[in-house]
Amino acid sequence: MSAAAATAAASYSLVRQPAMETGLLEVSMGPHHPSTHGVFRMDVRLDGETVVALKPVFGYLHRNHEKLAEGMSYLASMPFTDRLDYFNSMTNNWAYALAAEQLLPIEVPERAQYLRVIMAELTRLVNHTSLVGFFLNDLGALGTPLLYAFRERERILDLFEQASGARMMCNYFRFGGLRCDVPEGWLARARAVVDAFPRFLDEFEKLLCENEIVLARTQRVGVLSGAQAVNAGITGPMLRASGVNYDLRKVDRYGIYERFAFRVPLGSAGDCYDRFMIRLLEMRESLKILDAALRDIPTGPVMGNAPRVFKPAASETYGRVESPKGELGFYLIADGTTKPYRYRVRPPSFINLTVLEDLCVGHTIADAVVILGSVDIVLGEVDR
Amino acid sequence: MSTPAWHEPVLQQFPAVRWDGAARALIVPPELARAVAEWLTQPDHGAWDFCSNVTGVDYLPREVKEKSKRPDGTEEIVVRTEPGSLQVVYHLYSVAQRSGPLVLKQVVPRQAPAAVSLTPVWRSCELQEREVYDLFGVSFEGHPDLRRILMWDEFTGHPMRKDYAEPQDYEWEPTPHGDVLEKHRRGKVIIA
Amino acid sequence: MTEQINVVAQEVPGFTRAELEQAGVLLSSVEGLYNWARGGSVWPLTFGLACCAIEMIASATSRFDIARFGSEVFRPSPRQADLMIVSGTVTKKMAPQVVRIYNQMPEPKWVIAMGACAISGGPFKQGYNVLKGIDRYLPVDVYLPGCPPRPEAVLQALNYLQEKILNIRIEQDPAFTAGRRQYPVPRFTGTDLEPPYNPEVWRPPANPNTEPARPKKAATA
Numbered sequence: 001m002s003a004a005a006a007t008a009a010a011s012y013s014l015v016r017q018p019a020m021e022t023g024l025l026e027v028s029m030g031p032h033h034p035s036t037h038g039v040f041r042m043d044v045r046l047d048g049e050t051v052v053a054l055k056p057v058f059g060y061l062h063r064n065h066e067k068l069a070e071g072m073s074y075l076a077s078m079p080f081t082d083r084l085d086y087f088n089s090m091t092n093n094w095a096y097a098l099a100a101e102q103l104l105p106i107e108v109p110e111r112a113q114y115l116r117v118i119m120a121e122l123t124r125l126v127n128h129t130s131l132v133g134f135f136l137n138d139l140g141a142l143g144t145p146l147l148y149a150f151r152e153r154e155r156i157l158d159l160f161e162q163a164s165g166a167r168m169m170c171n172y173f174r175f176g177g178l179r180c181d182v183p184e185g186w187l188a189r190a191r192a193v194v195d196a197f198p199r200f201l202d203e204f205e206k207l208l209c210e211n212e213i214v215l216a217r218t219q220r221v222g223v224l225s226g227a228q229a230v231n232a233g234i235t236g237p238m239l240r241a242s243g244v245n246y247d248l249r250k251v252d253r254y255g256i257y258e259r260f261a262f263r264v265p266l267g268s269a270g271d272c273y274d275r276f277m278i279r280l281l282e283m284r285e286s287l288k289i290l291d292a293a294l295r296d297i298p299t300g301p302v303m304g305n306a307p308r309v310f311k312p313a314a315s316e317t318y319g320r321v322e323s324p325k326g327e328l329g330f331y332l333i334a335d336g337t338t339k340p341y342r343y344r345v346r347p348p349s350f351i352n353l354t355v356l357e358d359l360c361v362g363h364t365i366a367d368a369v370v371i372l373g374s375v376d377i378v379l380g381e382v383d384r
Numbered sequence: 385m386s387t388p389a390w391h392e393p394v395l396q397q398f399p400a401v402r403w404d405g406a407a408r409a410l411i412v413p414p415e416l417a418r419a420v421a422e423w424l425t426q427p428d429h430g431a432w433d434f435c436s437n438v439t440g441v442d443y444l445p446r447e448v449k450e451k452s453k454r455p456d457g458t459e460e461i462v463v464r465t466e467p468g469s470l471q472v473v474y475h476l477y478s479v480a481q482r483s484g485p486l487v488l489k490q491v492v493p494r495q496a497p498a499a500v501s502l503t504p505v506w507r508s509c510e511l512q513e514r515e516v517y518d519l520f521g522v523s524f525e526g527h528p529d530l531r532r533i534l535m536w537d538e539f540t541g542h543p544m545r546k547d548y549a550e551p552q553d554y555e556w557e558p559t560p561h562g563d564v565l566e567k568h569r570r571g572k573v574i575i576a
Numbered sequence: 577m578t579e580q581i582n583v584v585a586q587e588v589p590g591f592t593r594a595e596l597e598q599a600g601v602l603l604s605s606v607e608g609l610y611n612w613a614r615g616g617s618v619w620p621l622t623f624g625l626a627c628c629a630i631e632m633i634a635s636a637t638s639r640f641d642i643a644r645f646g647s648e649v650f651r652p653s654p655r656q657a658d659l660m661i662v663s664g665t666v667t668k669k670m671a672p673q674v675v676r677i678y679n680q681m682p683e684p685k686w687v688i689a690m691g692a693c694a695i696s697g698g699p700f701k702q703g704y705n706v707l708k709g710i711d712r713y714l715p716v717d718v719y720l721p722g723c724p725p726r727p728e729a730v731l732q733a734l735n736y737l738q739e740k741i742l743n744i745r746i747e748q749d750p751a752f753t754a755g756r757r758q759y760p761v762p763r764f765t766g767t768d769l770e771p772p773y774n775p776e777v778w779r780p781p782a783n784p785n786t787e788p789a790r791p792k793k794a795a796t797a
Contacts, residue, residue: 031670032677034622034652038629039670058511059534060670061626063693064703067544071563071702080699086627086724150637168627168724230433230479233508246479316407318437318475318485329437331475346437346475354511380626383534383667535705536669540766543704550704551768555780563702574772574780 024052027365031060035138035369038379042356042368049364054357058350061383069343074100074310075175077343082169084345085381087127090119090160091323093173098254099319099330103312106176107304113256114297115178118190119163119170120255120321121286121293125197126156127324128237128279128286131376135276136208138373139217145208152200155193162186176304187294194290201283209277218273222359222371225270232354236326237282238375241267241274248322259296260289275374311338318346325349325376345384349377390430390486397423409473409487414500417490418526421505424486430478432486435506437475438513440520442494442545444468468494470522474502474509492522501527519544607746614658614684615741616646618734621657623677626664628691628724635727645734654680659737661730662714665693665700666707668769672761675713679758684751686741688733689716692723699723712773713759715750 030041039060045053065084069077081096082089094116101108108116133149157167163182164170172179208214224234229242239246247264249257265281267274312334320329326348333342352375359375360368391403391410398420402411412420424432445468451459469491477484490499501524503509513524514533521542524530532539541548554573557564567573596603604612624632636642636650651657654677666674678687689710692698697708710716717740720733746752759776762769773780 031673032623032654038624038626059532059536059705060667060673061665062534062667062669062705063626063665063700064543064705065700067704068700068702083627083699086630146633147638150634151639154634154637154639167726168630228507231507232510233435233506235436244479246482251482314406316409318487320436327436329475331437331439331473333441342439342441344437344439346439350511351508354508534669536764538764538766548704551772553708553768553772555708556782 022048030057036372037134037377040372040377040379040382042372044360044365044368046365049366051360051363051365051368054360054368056353056356058383061379063380063384065384066343066345070340073338074312074340077340078173079169079171081345082171083380084347084384085323085325085328085349085378086168087130087378088123088324089168089170090123090172091321091328093170094120094255095319095321095323095328096330097173097175098321099317099332100175100310100312102317102319103315103332103334104175104307104310106306108177109301109304110298111181111300112177112302112304114293115182115302116173116255117257117260118290118293118297119160119172121290122156122159122190122193124286124324125283126153127376128283129153129200131279131324132204132208132276135370135373135376136214138369139214141208141213145204148200148204152197155196159186159190159193162189174303174306175310176306178302181302187297190290191294194287194294197287198284201280205280209280214276215273217367217370218276218374219271220269221272221363221367222275222374223269223271224355224359228355228358229270233351234326234355235348235352236323236376237278238275238326238352240264241278242270243268248320248327252320252322254321257289260292262286262288272370272374275376279376309338311336316342320346323348325378325381326352328381345381347381347384349375350382350384353377353382388483390483393429394420394424397429404489407487407489409489411489411491414490414492414498414525417488417500417502418505420488421502424476425505427480430483430486431480432476432478432484433506434477434479434484435474435502435508436477436485437473438502438509438516439473440516440522440544441471441473442468442520443471444546445494470494470497470520472499472513472516472522474506476506497522498525499523500525501530503527518542521545607744608742610746611742611744615738617649618645618647618659618686618737618741619649619651619657620647620659620661621654621677621681622650622652623660624663625666625670625674626691626693628663628694628722631724631727632661632663632690632730635730640727640731642731642734645731645738647734654678655682657681658684659686659688660714661688661690662694662710662716663690664724665691665698666710667705668707668764669705671707671710671713671769672763674710675759675761678714679761683754683756684744684749685757686717686737686751687714688718688720688737690720690722690730690733691725692721695719695721707769709778712778713762714774715757715777 025046027044030036031039041057043055065080081092084092129149129152133146136145160170161167164172224242226242226244229239243266262285265278267278314336316333318331320327328348329346331344332340335341359371394401400413404411423429446466448464448466450462452462472490474488476486492499499522501513513527516522517530518532518534554567556573560568642648689695694710697706700706718733718736722729759774
């Protein structure tokens with residue numbers, strides 16, 4: 001046996017020694033990492049493959065939205081809200097319009113109310129389809145489900161583009177209504193998209209919901225209890241997956257949501273599978289709302305009697321809507337000028353990350369990716 | 385919009401807590417904040433189990449002009465400087481009773497601002513209080529992990545404060561307008 | 577490229593290029609062939625920063641299908657990528673990482689600044705944490721305006737880049753002559769990045785006037 005081979009054998013037996021302890025490995029996942037949904041970073045401490053500790057690191061997309069908004073007029077912030085959660089520009093617009101309409105009450109015409117609901121629910125479809133696509137991407141189903149999801153997303157984005165002129169950054173809502181009415185024939189086209197959507201959902205569910213790998217990777221992974229979720233401020237589908245019945249469309253009844261019959265799907269286990277299924281079920285409920293709204297929408301103006309210059313009296317308010325990711329709130333302090341004194345966004349996906357460490361500890365690093373995917377974050381909103 | 389009188393039991397229980405009617409918020413002294421928060425989470429006291437939003441507000445010192453009457457009946461205008469303050473605002477909801485919002489505010493001075501962390505009561509405050517610490521410079525006693533969150537660790541200022549001076553990193557533009565024009569005037573642009 | 581091929585073609589006496597092609601002989605310079613192959617297989621980095629990243633992803637999906645232009649192989653590792661699409665707002669906190677990722681890419685490498693933010697800071701330009709354009713630290717090959725640009729625009733930017741690649745003179749282009757280009761990674765200081773820009777790739781524009789004209793106030797005021 002040569003000297004080199006002897007050393008190699010010795011070191012091999014060293015590695016194989018049962019008493020040998022392995023050290024913890026610290027990995028910085030991100031900010032450039034394909035599974036962190038943007039520029040999110042997790043500092044993970046690993047024992048072998050198991051997560052021992054996990055610290056989220058934020059701020060890589062902190063674009064100072066709040067500071068900028070304090071330097072511009074109220075309406076000028078509207079296009080910036082599009083860029084908060086860039087999947088859901090319509091609901092972001094609505095949350096901001098809702099808060100502003102609380103500062104300075106403006107009657108929103110009936111047609112605009114219906115269109116707001118239609119746009120918000122279409123946005124929910126966009127968000128949830130994209131989410132399930134990305135989520136399955138994180139699970140290792142690289143590409144294909146995402147391509148299916150984006151195919152449906154494109155159909156809805158076409159509707160947005162026809163209504164507002166932009167695919168993603170719609171900037172469609174105004175204080176007291178909407179910027180413009182939808183073009184002729186839009187409602188029929190929307191109806192066609194909505195009617196065709198269940199076929200996609202059926203296909204998607206058939207392919208994936210009982211898939212053995214999906215079940216094995218998501219069930220009993222990242223379990224979150226209801227009490228813990230409420231205490232940690234978790235909102236949206238993630239809260240309902242933990243079995244807490246709290247949907248702001250039912251609780252606050254903003255807009256005209258009380259006119260629509262829809263159910264709130266609830267999870268029982270609070271694991272990644274529930275969070276995934278909740279989104280699929282919510283899409284079915286959104287389709288019900290869309291069906292009714294497209295049927296009942298009246299004709300008429302889409303803009304209320306809004307003042308030319310939006311100048312609320314000194315007061316403060318907090319308005320919130322059920323965005324597809326959770327409770328999106330706007331806290332505005334008016335000081336009697338045309339600019340908000342304080343403008344604060346309550347970002348749902350940021351606060352939903354509070355429990356990320358608790359969910360991930362004890363699971364493998366590959367599960368941490370799945371858990372992060374099931375939280376559904378968008379960095380534009382997390383860091384603002 | 386009228387709010388139900390959710391705040392009244394708090395005022396009866398804690399006489400040191402004030403009610404700001406204009407802002408519709410409870411002004412809680414920092415030393416009492418934890419006690420008030422724990423009291424509020426009890427099921428018979430409103431079950432405020434869900435702290436939705438935590439944020440800071442910066443009020444600069446400002447001069448207030450007030451009219452006052454002299455003993456001889458004539459009026460004079462007195463200029464008084466109102467000290468600035470930092471406020472930490474909490475929006476509470478009750479998931480159990482579906483009520484809210486109830487607004488709590490901790491008011492702290494702008495110099496060495498120290499508030500009390502409510503993270504032990506509502507965990508949702510954890511990241512948001514870190515954000516207030518980072519952007520407003522309010523330190524929270526009892527916070528488990530008070531570090532900068534959005535800005536990098538070496539950063540020194542508190543950018544959301546109203547008197548924050550931003551770095552000089554604009555290039556010269558041929559057609560400045562608005563705030564950019566103001567920056568040009570003050571020479572706050574980088575030029576070759 | 578066409579021009580170079582013609583130069584080569586003239587070296588075969590008695591035949592034009594068209595005649596040779598008809599006879600089944602294709603002529604090219606090595607450079608032309610290299611560039612043609614390289615331009616048709618640009619591998620972008622899977623590197624999303626903000627909103628624009630979604631449109632970048634959309635350009636890779638079935639409807640727009642960037643695979644038609646040979647660029648569907650998005651690589652998560654900078655070591656395997658040729659093209660960095662800076663898709664979205666570069667914040668100051670992120671800028672050192674962007675430069676570092678660029679440094680890790682092998683030559684030849686190209687950069688597309690996608691969207692208003694990557695070009696200049698865009699709507700967020702006034703932000704204290706926003707870098708006023710990635711070209712302060714990196715050499716940008718194609719500027720792609722829009723907020724966000726449509727997926728078709730991404731494809732067009734790729735076409736422009738391919739055109740640029742086709743016209744590369746290998747013995748002159750920095751991608752081939754300068755070794756592996758690495759730029760200094762900015763450091764964090766208490767207020768800003770240090771240095772605030774890389775003078776090798778970007779210099780602030782010269783101000784022709786010392787002060788811009790003040791708006792005139794009405795004489796009666």
